[in-house]
Amino acid sequence: MNYKPYTIKNLGKLPWLNRLSDAQIFNIRVVGSVLPFKTNNYVVNELINWDDFENDPMFILNFPQKAMLAPDQFNTMATLLNSGASAEKTAMEANRIRLSLNPHPAGQMDKNVPMLDNKKVNGIQHKYRETMLFFPTQGQTCHAYCTFCFRWPQFTGLEGQRFAMKDADTMVRYIKEHPELTDILFTGGDPMIMSAKLFSIYINALLDAKIKTIKTIRIGTKTLSFWPYRYLTDRDSPELLGLFKKITDAGIHLSIMSHINHPREISTEACERAISAIRKTGAVIRSQSPILNRINADADTWSRMWKEQVNLGIVPYYMFVARDTGAQSYFSVPLVKAWKLYREAYSQVSGIARTVRGPSMSASPGKVKVDGITEINGKKVMILSFVQARNPEWVKRPFFAEYDEKAIWLDQLKPAFGDDKFFFETPQPTASDELSVIGG
Ligand SMILES: *Cc1c(COP(=O)(O)O)cnc(C)c1O
Numbered sequence: 001m002n003y004k005p006y007t008i009k010n011l012g013k014l015p016w017l018n019r020l021s022d023a024q025i026f027n028i029r030v031v032g033s034v035l036p037f038k039t040n041n042y043v044v045n046e047l048i049n050w051d052d053f054e055n056d057p058m059f060i061l062n063f064p065q066k067a068m069l070a071p072d073q074f075n076t077m078a079t080l081l082n083s084g085a086s087a088e089k090t091a092m093e094a095n096r097i098r099l100s101l102n103p104h105p106a107g108q109m110d111k112n113v114p115m116l117d118n119k120k121v122n123g124i125q126h127k128y129r130e131t132m133l134f135f136p137t138q139g140q141t142c143h144a145y146c147t148f149c150f151r152w153p154q155f156t157g158l159e160g161q162r163f164a165m166k167d168a169d170t171m172v173r174y175i176k177e178h179p180e181l182t183d184i185l186f187t188g189g190d191p192m193i194m195s196a197k198l199f200s201i202y203i204n205a206l207l208d209a210k211i212k213t214i215k216t217i218r219i220g221t222k223t224l225s226f227w228p229y230r231y232l233t234d235r236d237s238p239e240l241l242g243l244f245k246k247i248t249d250a251g252i253h254l255s256i257m258s259h260i261n262h263p264r265e266i267s268t269e270a271c272e273r274a275i276s277a278i279r280k281t282g283a284v285i286r287s288q289s290p291i292l293n294r295i296n297a298d299a300d301t302w303s304r305m306w307k308e309q310v311n312l313g314i315v316p317y318y319m320f321v322a323r324d325t326g327a328q329s330y331f332s333v334p335l336v337k338a339w340k341l342y343r344e345a346y347s348q349v350s351g352i353a354r355t356v357r358g359p360s361m362s363a364s365p366g367k368v369k370v371d372g373i374t375e376i377n378g379k380k381v382m383i384l385s386f387v388q389a390r391n392p393e394w395v396k397r398p399f400f401a402e403y404d405e406k407a408i409w410l411d412q413l414k415p416a417f418g419d420d421k422f423f424f425e426t427p428q429p430t431a432s433d434e435l436s437v438i439g440g
């Protein structure tokens with residue numbers, strides 16, 4: 001199968017375009033001029049249910065919807081497009097709107113850049129002691145874009161081996177200076193957009209360095225959902241799977257962190273075959289997804305998804321809360337509702353699928369999970385805890401917020417029992433002050 005992307009530029013060539021009304025096509029053009037839009041032949045031909053596309057989670061996951069912009073933002077862009085405004089003018093307005101959509105949540109930009117030889121290193125985040133995030137230069141785009149994602153500042157992929165060699169060298173040097181690291185997580189965008197040849201530069205650099213402290217390599221990817229042919233029929237599929245095998249043969253745990261938002265994504269024959277090809281290399285596939293209004297905000301969808309994942313050999317890992325960026329208001333599910341859905345779905349599956357943690361917010365102090373709702377001394381409160389924290393001592397320590405049915409993010413919660421701060425907001429020396437980074 002040959003990969004064919006569709007963007008605003010070649011929208012006219014999209015198969016199934018005749019299903020959309022002129023108004024719907026116009027809406028895609030308007031919203032797609034602000035939020036990144038890309039889909040492909042696999043998604044449109046094998047995932048989307050065109051008989052009911054308006055309500056179809058796979059359609060909403062890929063195609064910009066009118067309500068993803070505020071009415072005034074939509075109208076401004078629509079007027080510009082209708083009046084045939086210049087590309088510069090349209091781009092300027094689009095950028096203005098993007099900047100108002102919090103493109104860098106949780107201080108990713110300024111707080112996350114670590115140091116090496118007293119210089120800032122781009123492409124690495126080291127927020128939690130044992131795990132380093134690595135953003136290979138060539139992996140900053142995806143086979144299709146999720147409408148809930150707002151990594152548009154990153155979607156400007158650069159190619160080239162020279163970059164890869166330089167990047168790989170920096171990564172290895174940083175790891176050698178940080179023996180506390182056990183996990184390297186390749187992320188993006190989608191690192192599996194890289195050719196096997198480019199990816200091998202990174203993997204070989206890591207393996208050749210024989211760093212004993214590194215036990216796990218993780219790859220964060222949406223390929224199982226958006227392009228399973230990456231592991232089946234791409235020219236370098238065998239080479240890519242060979243690299244996976246090389247990693248596991250070296251005694252390193254390889255975990256494919258698969259972004260799966262809906263059970264439909266793992267229902268196709270291509271996806272099942274891709275899962276099985278990956279598992280044959282000795283890699284373990286884990287899954288994660290935010291809980292998203294209009295895509296997966298009901299308990300049955302989640303329990304079905306977890307059961308089917310387990311059945312296919314995927315380990316359910318994280319349920320996230322949609323982050324505070326981009327079209328968040330379109331997708332957001334209040335924390336209380338998210339917890340209720342999580343609990344209901346969790347109670348419907350066997351212990352084997354109860355490996356999943358959530359609902360969890362990736363906020364600037366760490367990953368904060370809603371553990372439950374209860375009453376203490378006649379007061380309704382939310383129980384929260386850190387799954388991961390900037391300061392490892394914060395992990396798993398329960399804390400309480402006032403019950404708030406509307407809150408969708410940590411910054412909207414108030415400490416319970418009249419406290420004016422959560423425990424982690426009190427300045428205190430932290431073990432991770434020695435680490436160079438925070439954020440993410
Ligand atoms: C989630 C996350 C990790 C990995 O955390 P685990 O709980 O080990 O999966 C690492 N770094 C950042 C910045 C993250 O958000």
Ligand code: SF4
Nearest residue numbers: 142145146149189222
């Ligand atoms: S695959 Fe991941 S990085 Fe790419 S658009 Fe979707 S959520 Fe964003």
